[in-house]
Amino acid sequence: xxxxxxxxxxxxxxxxxxxxxxxxxxxxxxxxxxxxxxxxxxxxxxxxxxxxxxxxxxxxxxxxxxxxxxxxxxxxxxxxxxxxxxxxxxxxxxxxxxxxxxxxxxxxxxxxxxxxxxxxxxxxxxxxxxxxxxxxxxxxxxxxxxxxxxxxxxxxxxxxxxxxxxxxxxxxxxxxxxxxxxxxxxxxxxxxxxxxxxxxxxxxxxxxxxxxxxxxxxxxxxxxxxxxxxxxxxxxxxxxxxxxxxxxxxxxxxxxxxxxxxxxxxxxxxxxxxxxxxxxxxxxxxxxxxxxxxx
Amino acid sequence: xxxxxxxxxxxxxxxxxxxxxxxxxxxxxxxxxxxxxxxxxxxxxxxxxxxxxxxxxxxxxxxxxxxxxxxxxxxxxxxxxxxxxxxxxxxxxxxxxxxxxxxxxxxxxxxxxxxxxxxxxxxxxxxxxxxxxxxxxxxxxxxxxxxxxxxxxxxxxxxxxxxxxxxxxxxxxxxxxxxxxxxxxxxxxxxxxxxxxxxxxxxxxxxxxxxxxxxxxxxxxxxxxxxxxxxxxxxxxxxxxxxxxxxxxxxxxxxxxxxxxxxxxxxxxxxxxxxxxxxxxxxxxxxxxxxxxxxxxxxxxxxxxxxxxxxxxxxxxxxxxxxxxxxxxxxxxxxxxxxxxxxxxxxxxxxxxxxxxxxxxxxxxxxxxxxxxxxxxxxxxxxxxxxxxxxxxxxxxxxxxxxxxx
Numbered sequence: 239x240x241x242x243x244x245x246x247x248x249x250x251x252x253x254x255x256x257x258x259x260x261x262x263x264x265x266x267x268x269x270x271x272x273x274x275x276x277x278x279x280x281x282x283x284x285x286x287x288x289x290x291x292x293x294x295x296x297x298x299x300x301x302x303x304x305x306x307x308x309x310x311x312x313x314x315x316x317x318x319x320x321x322x323x324x325x326x327x328x329x330x331x332x333x334x335x336x337x338x339x340x341x342x343x344x345x346x347x348x349x350x351x352x353x354x355x356x357x358x359x360x361x362x363x364x365x366x367x368x369x370x371x372x373x374x375x376x377x378x379x380x381x382x383x384x385x386x387x388x389x390x391x392x393x394x395x396x397x398x399x400x401x402x403x404x405x406x407x408x409x410x411x412x413x414x415x416x417x418x419x420x421x422x423x424x425x426x427x428x429x430x431x432x433x434x435x436x437x438x439x440x441x442x443x444x445x446x447x448x449x450x451x452x453x454x455x456x457x458x459x460x461x462x463x464x465x466x467x468x469x470x471x472x473x474x475x476x477x478x479x480x481x482x483x484x485x486x487x488x489x490x491x492x493x494x495x496x497x498x499x500x501x502x503x504x505x506x507x508x509x510x511x512x513x514x515x516x517x518x519x520x521x522x523x524x525x526x527x528x529x530x531x532x533x
Numbered sequence: 534x535x536x537x538x539x540x541x542x543x544x545x546x547x548x549x550x551x552x553x554x555x556x557x558x559x560x561x562x563x564x565x566x567x568x569x570x571x572x573x574x575x576x577x578x579x580x581x582x583x584x585x586x587x588x589x590x591x592x593x594x595x596x597x598x599x600x601x602x603x604x605x606x607x608x609x610x611x612x613x614x615x616x617x618x619x620x621x622x623x624x625x626x627x628x629x630x631x632x633x634x635x636x637x638x639x640x641x642x643x644x645x646x647x648x649x650x651x652x653x654x655x656x657x658x659x660x661x662x663x664x665x666x667x668x669x670x671x672x673x674x675x676x677x678x679x680x681x682x683x684x685x686x687x688x689x690x691x692x693x694x695x696x697x698x699x700x701x702x703x704x705x706x707x708x709x710x711x712x713x714x715x716x717x718x719x720x721x722x723x724x725x726x727x728x729x730x731x732x733x734x735x736x737x738x739x740x741x742x743x744x745x746x747x748x749x750x751x752x753x754x755x756x757x758x759x760x761x762x763x764x765x766x767x768x769x770x771x772x773x774x775x776x777x778x779x780x781x782x783x784x785x786x787x788x789x790x791x792x793x794x795x796x797x798x799x800x801x802x803x804x805x806x807x808x809x810x811x812x813x814x815x816x817x818x819x820x821x822x823x824x825x826x827x828x829x830x831x832x833x834x835x836x837x838x839x840x841x842x843x844x845x846x847x848x849x850x851x852x853x854x855x856x857x858x859x860x861x862x863x864x865x866x867x868x869x870x871x872x873x874x875x876x877x878x879x880x881x882x883x884x885x886x887x888x889x890x891x892x893x894x895x896x897x898x899x900x901x902x903x904x905x906x907x908x909x910x911x912x913x914x915x916x917x918x919x920x921x922x923x924x925x926x927x928x929x930x931x932x933x934x935x936x937x938x939x
Binding site: 249252253256257259260357359361362363364365366368369376382383385387388457458459461463464467468499502503506507509510 | 573574575576577578579581708734735736737739740741742744745746748749751752764765768769772773776777778782794795797798799800802803833835
């Protein structure tokens with residue numbers, strides 16, 4: 239057998255697979271950000287907090303209503319999406335005509351407030367959430383032990399990502415959405431309710447974050463700062479992939495997960511900086527990001 | 534990141550505004566205690582607001598008001614950044630007339646504040662930070678390291694595990710001063726007892742996903758995976774180790790620094806069977822239980838950790854020393870008085886403080902109960918062994934502390 243820089247191939251395959259699993263969270267979150275930025279021109283800094291709310295949603299449903307993980311997977315994103323709709327209706331819609339910076343400041347402020355409220359109520363060390371019984375255990379793949387739940391995370395995330403890409407890029411509804419970003423007035427003239435479409439799009443992007451939160455709940459502690467730890471990385475992913483590019487953010491999400499995973503083997507100390515190094519390099523060479531269009 | 538910098542700036546500005554109301558010193562009637570801790574991140578529950586509360590309770594129980602001593606409190610969030618912590622400490626000492634800083638989890642921040650406190654001749658009472666350097670090569674005539682340290686954790690837990698057959702280790706280490714100190718101290722214990730260290734991996738502070746590191750630990754075939762980290766890092770490692778079948782595969786986890794709040798966050802189902810060392814547990818005697826009841830009532834039900842108890846004990850002893858001296862102006866003199874006086878408080882009982890600034894008391898080896906053994910919320914530990922005070926901490930001549938050399 240060959241060794242790659244002193245790492246046996248079994249270990250390497252294992253790390254690649256783990257990278258893909260972490261990448262699925264990056265992909266789902268950056269996809270939501272890309273959808274929101276693409277159609278609303280808003281840099282949604284609340285995304286991390288909304289991801290955290292998704293995880294807490296699952297915890298509340300189990301704790302207070304006794305509803306299982308599978309119910310949470312449906313209900314929690316819907317509820318989080320609904321809070322997104324309310325935020326869009328009450329606040330964000332007033333900002334579309336202004337500079338990006340205002341939307342960014344508003345969503346950043348909302349994120350700080352939300353996280354502060356949760357921390358005040360539930361402390362920082364987080365709440366336990368068990369892996370659903372159907373997904374307990376795992377399989378020995380020869381080169382690593384793969385917990386069933388992690389396999390489920392990759393499958394769920396890939397399905398959601400590809401479905402979203404298909405709807406936006408390949409269906410009639412998606413074409414309305416894309417047209418509305420190019421020229422809202424004209425699309426409205428054809429009798430399409432553009433403001434409602436934008437509201438629902440924001441709600442959908444936020445629901446994606448909530449969905450990722452529910453997926454994350456059994457793996458990580460359900461803690462108020464779980465989102466803020468992740469969101470900075472996800473923003474780097476979006477920047478690398480190119481703001482607003484749907485497929486770009488999916489591919490970059492998975493790809494960077496893998497790169498980060500490999501860094502954890504070769505030089506673990508740098509594992510939380512490697513993505514930013516790549517971001518700097520990409521910005522130097524392609525300022526619009528790997529998949530971004532320069533306009 | 535830009536935002537972090539902006540936030541730091543905002544925090545500094547907020548502090549500067551607060552500085553307008555500078556208070557007089559005890560000589561003018563006020564003792565000002567600064568609780569510098571993590572109020573927003575992974576160490577908040579095990580220290581944080583609970584530490585401020587414990588310090589207040591200590592002053593209340595001491596009867597400071599009745600004795601004519603005016604005690605005031607300030608607190609700040611150091612965000613686990615040594616530069617933020619240093620800026621707050623300088624601000625407090627120079628402008629706000631703070632006399633003593635207490636708690637300060639995060640060894641990196643504590644080492645910085647240790648240095649500043651010495652320069653300004655104030656007092657630093659460490660309960661939250663772990664590095665044994667605070668009473669070793671970084672020891673200071675102005676600092677007392679109160680509750681626990683990495684040497685204690687390493688020896689208490691490391692000895693017990695190596696002696697029961699856990700003789701090959703792999704470390705998961707938080708990549709900063711505390712993790713390095715804990716790893717180094719534990720490695721020394723393991724090798725001294727004839728064990729081997731097969732490898733180690735250093736992860737950034739506040740990591741969410743440990744699966745990659747756990748897989749490397751699994752591949753090492755070490756019998757024991759030593760977690761040289763704390764707070765949220767430890768709970769995430771333990772939770773994900775269960776997921777990846779590490780324990781079922783025949784390897785065992787050694788949580789080198791585990792707090793009550795970590796066990797609470799994990800739940801007994803995941804945490805059961807963990808062995809670790811602490812110096813205080815709320816359910817050991819009536820005094821501790823009474824303290825826990827008061828703390829929990831005022832702190833969202835969170836039962837006090839050993840750090841909270843340490844803050845209470847340290848502030849109590851500090852106030853005694855200041856009362857005896859009738860002055861808090863000379864930090865070095867106050868610490869000297871504290872060292873000369875035997876300690877005695879409801880939570881830690883009788884004890885003493887060594888010349889290197891190490892507070893001495895017994896330590897306990899605990900095991901986390903099985904879910905069936907726990908009779909009430911927060912009923913989590915059973916006592917496995919008591920380590921007498923004179924064996925619990927590093928011998929005074931082995932720490933390379935300049936204060937005791939020669």
